[in-house]
Amino acid sequence: MKNYTNIEFELKDNIGTVWFNRPDKHNAMNDVMISEIIDCFEEINNMDDVRIAIIKGRGKSFCAGADLNYMKGIAEFGYEENYQDSLRLAKCFNVIYTCKKPTIAVVHGAAIGGANGILAACDFVYCDDETKFAFSEVKLGITPATISPYVAKRIGEYGARDLMLTGRRFLGKEAESYRLVNKSLAAEELYEHVNSIIKVLMTSGPDAMAACKTLIYDISNTLTFDESINYTAKMIAELRASKEGQEGMASFLEKRKPNWVK
Amino acid sequence: MEKFNTIEFELSKKIGTVWLNRPEIHNAFNAVMLKEIIECYSEINKMNNVRVVVIRGRGKSFSAGADLNWMRDVAKYSYQENYNESLIVSECFKTIYTCKKPTIAIVHGAAIGGANGFIAASDYAFTEENTTFSLSEVKIGIVPACISPYILKRVGEFGTKDLMLSGRRIKGNEAEKYKLVNKSLPESELNEYLEKIIRNLMTSGPYAMTSCKNLLYENANLNSFYSSIDYTANQIAERRASKEGQEGMASFLEKRKPNWIIK
Numbered sequence: 223m224k225n226y227t228n229i230e231f232e233l234k235d236n237i238g239t240v241w242f243n244r245p246d247k248h249n250a251m252n253d254v255m256i257s258e259i260i261d262c263f264e265e266i267n268n269m270d271d272v273r274i275a276i277i278k279g280r281g282k283s284f285c286a287g288a289d290l291n292y293m294k295g296i297a298e299f300g301y302e303e304n305y306q307d308s309l310r311l312a313k314c315f316n317v318i319y320t321c322k323k324p325t326i327a328v329v330h331g332a333a334i335g336g337a338n339g340i341l342a343a344c345d346f347v348y349c350d351d352e353t354k355f356a357f358s359e360v361k362l363g364i365t366p367a368t369i370s371p372y373v374a375k376r377i378g379e380y381g382a383r384d385l386m387l388t389g390r391r392f393l394g395k396e397a398e399s400y401r402l403v404n405k406s407l408a409a410e411e412l413y414e415h416v417n418s419i420i421k422v423l424m425t426s427g428p429d430a431m432a433a434c435k436t437l438i439y440d441i442s443n444t445l446t447f448d449e450s451i452n453y454t455a456k457m458i459a460e461l462r463a464s465k466e467g468q469e470g471m472a473s474f475l476e477k478r479k480p481n482w483v484k
Numbered sequence: 485m486e487k488f489n490t491i492e493f494e495l496s497k498k499i500g501t502v503w504l505n506r507p508e509i510h511n512a513f514n515a516v517m518l519k520e521i522i523e524c525y526s527e528i529n530k531m532n533n534v535r536v537v538v539i540r541g542r543g544k545s546f547s548a549g550a551d552l553n554w555m556r557d558v559a560k561y562s563y564q565e566n567y568n569e570s571l572i573v574s575e576c577f578k579t580i581y582t583c584k585k586p587t588i589a590i591v592h593g594a595a596i597g598g599a600n601g602f603i604a605a606s607d608y609a610f611t612e613e614n615t616t617f618s619l620s621e622v623k624i625g626i627v628p629a630c631i632s633p634y635i636l637k638r639v640g641e642f643g644t645k646d647l648m649l650s651g652r653r654i655k656g657n658e659a660e661k662y663k664l665v666n667k668s669l670p671e672s673e674l675n676e677y678l679e680k681i682i683r684n685l686m687t688s689g690p691y692a693m694t695s696c697k698n699l700l701y702e703n704a705n706l707n708s709f710y711s712s713i714d715y716t717a718n719q720i721a722e723r724r725a726s727k728e729g730q731e732g733m734a735s736f737l738e739k740r741k742p743n744w745i746i747k
Contacts, residue, residue: 324649345645376642404646422650427625434627434648441632442641447705451578454629455570461626463559463566470625471556480625 223265228255230280231262237420238272238323245281250289251336253296253307256314259340263317274423276416277318277327277340284327284353287335290362311336312368319343319372320439322432324423328416329353329403338402339369342376345435346419347403350412351394355402358389375442377402425483429466433457485527490517492542493524498746499682500534500585504602507543510594512551515569518576521602529584536685537583538678539602540590546615549597552624573598573630581605581634582701584694586685590678591615591656591665600664601631604638607697608681609665612674613656617664620651637704638663689744691728695719 223231230241240262242249251259266272279285288311296307318325318340327341329349334356341347357373359366366373366386374382377400385392385400394406407415423431437457441450461467466482473480485493490513492503502524504511513521528534541547550573558569580587580602589603591611596618603609611617619635621628628635628648636644643662647654656668669677685693699719707715723729728744735742 345642345649375640378640401640401642404642419650419652422652426622426649426651430622430625430627431649434622435645437627437629437632438636438641438644438648441636447633450633451574452571454632455567455574457627458573458629459559459563459567459570461629462555463563464625466625468556468559468625470623471552474624475552475556480623482625 223269224261226258226262228252229258229262231265233269233272236271236273236424237276238266238269238274239276239278240266242277242279242285245279247289248283248286248332249279249281249337250286251314252289252292253310255289256310259314260310260317263321267322272323273428274420275321275323275325277325277344279329279331281331283331284329284333284349285337285340286332287337287358293364308368315339315343315368315372322435323428324426324431324435326416326419328412330409330412335359335366336369338366339372342369342372342402348412348416348419349394349397349403349406350409351406352409353394353397353406354391355393355397356389356391357386360387361389373402376400427466427470427480427482429464430461430470433461485524485531488520488524490514491520491524493527495531495534498533498535498686499538500528500531500536501538501540504539504541504547507541509551510545510548511541511543511599512548513598514551514554515572518572522572522576522579525579525583534585535690536682537585537587538590538682539580539587539606541592543593545593546589546591546595547599547602548594549599549620555626570630573601577601577605577630577634584697585690586688586693586697588678588681589665590674592671592674597621597628598631600628601634603665604631604634610674610677610681611656611659611665611668612671613668614671615656615659615668616653617655617659618651618653619647620653622649623651635664687745689728689732689742691726692723692732695723 228244230243232239232241244250244255266275296304325344326346327344329341329347330353332354333341335358338355338357357366381400397403398406440453445453470480490506492505494501494503506512528537558566587606589606589609591603591609592615594616595603597620600617600619619628639662659665660668702715703712732742
């Protein structure tokens with residue numbers, strides 16, 4: 223893995239942690255940071271020794287959203303350059319959403335604007351009860367455009383209308399009730415809870431999890447209901463004949479652990 | 485209705501109950517059971533004396549999911565045979581989902597893996613609080629493929645990811661919170677609650693419920709938002725001119741019970 227300047231990648235016990243690392247700016251995202259996140263997640267997809275990817279922020283906040291100096295500056299270039307840069311931002315959320323490994327965002331402090339695209343695109347999101355959330359884009363005369371597909375998937379169209387039009391601030395528990403995050407916990411319980419989920423994920427078949435993410439992606443985004451009948455039959459036919467599926471079912475019937483569990 | 489080997493069909497007071505009946509192996513399903521369920525629901529669609537369908541399990545569990553001996557052996561057949569048997573799984577859930585009568589799953593004990601397809605594809609699912617649910621397929625290196633369209637409809641994309649990637653066990657109340665079931669209740673209250681819901685469904689027009697299920701199917705699966713405008717206008721135009729619609733509106737205006745109410 224390369225060395226990055228705005229993020230940091232840490233690998234330990236088959237867990238890859240992506241740290242947002244601009245604590246002096248509350249981890250606000252600029253063009254360099256966005257490119258580094260894309261690069262890092264592309265690398266993670268190719269690393270067999272990473273079974274789970276986690277995103278966290280260094281310092282007081284998870285992330286304050288887009289760095290407004292960069293946002294304002296880029297708009298002064300021509301439209302084409304402005305558009306290409308915006309596409310990179312959209313790609314950043316998409317690369318997290320389509321990561322082949324299960325992804326977990328661990329959120330604390332503040333998650334403002336675009337920061338919510340990072341967390342909403344992750345498979346699991348856990349936050350500290352004190353975290354402040356806001357979709358404050360309309361307060362600045364812009365829109366939460368590139369994050370909206372992921373936020374709407376989590377909180378639904380009318381939840382999105384509520385939070386995105388008001389831009390109001392809300393805390394962890396309300397984020398949980400809107401389903402923006404999977405669970406909000408007291409600060410002292412957060413890491414223990416994340417560790418318990420990691421432990422559970424480590425007993426799932428790695429190929430099966432990647433296939434399961436493809437399944438959920440296709441059912442959610444590309445297939446009609448009628449198409450899903452043949453597609454899902456094909457998928458289970460393939461997976462149960464696969465090496466991992468055969469090992470998994472054999473281990474269950476023989477009452478032993480499968481070979482991917484340490 | 486024919487006699488079945490792995491399920492049992494019971495008809496009483498216009499309620500058809502489909503009992504999963506392999507209690508010695510916690511109602512795990514194989515191809516035989518799936519084919520019997522498909523046949524049973526197809527018959528139910530044609531039976532005018534069935535107004536509501538209930539699916540539940542005999543013995544300690546609702547269902548332990550796919551019979552793994554069957555799953556493992558199927559994979560040793562040719563790919564085509566393996567695929568054909570997989571299609572039976574998908575067809576079974578679709579048959580429940582598209583049943584013309586309202587369907588209710590009553591869940592107790594355990595609902596593991598594929599068992600959640602019977603639940604999610606039913607119109608209503610009610611469970612005992614102490615039922616254990618788990619989408620545990622990834623724990624054995626496979627995926628909850630055939631049930632996924634229905635789980636996704638109930639739980640949403642991100643709730644589905646949570647339950648399917650972790651395969652973690654949850655109890656009835658958390659299943660309710662995730663909307664995998666409509667309601668979770670103490671064991672002692674479940675049957676009474678079921679009776680209440682059935683009483684309510686018995687006062688709905690039978691054809692109106694069938695066409696309402698059709699309406700929701702089309703809007704959820706086929707219509708774009710734009711095409712739904714014209715489609716829904718057509719639906720109400722037809723229903724209000726129908727015999728049942730005319731009787732229902734007349735009974736309301738005349739302050740009497742409609743003729744489909746069982747005395």
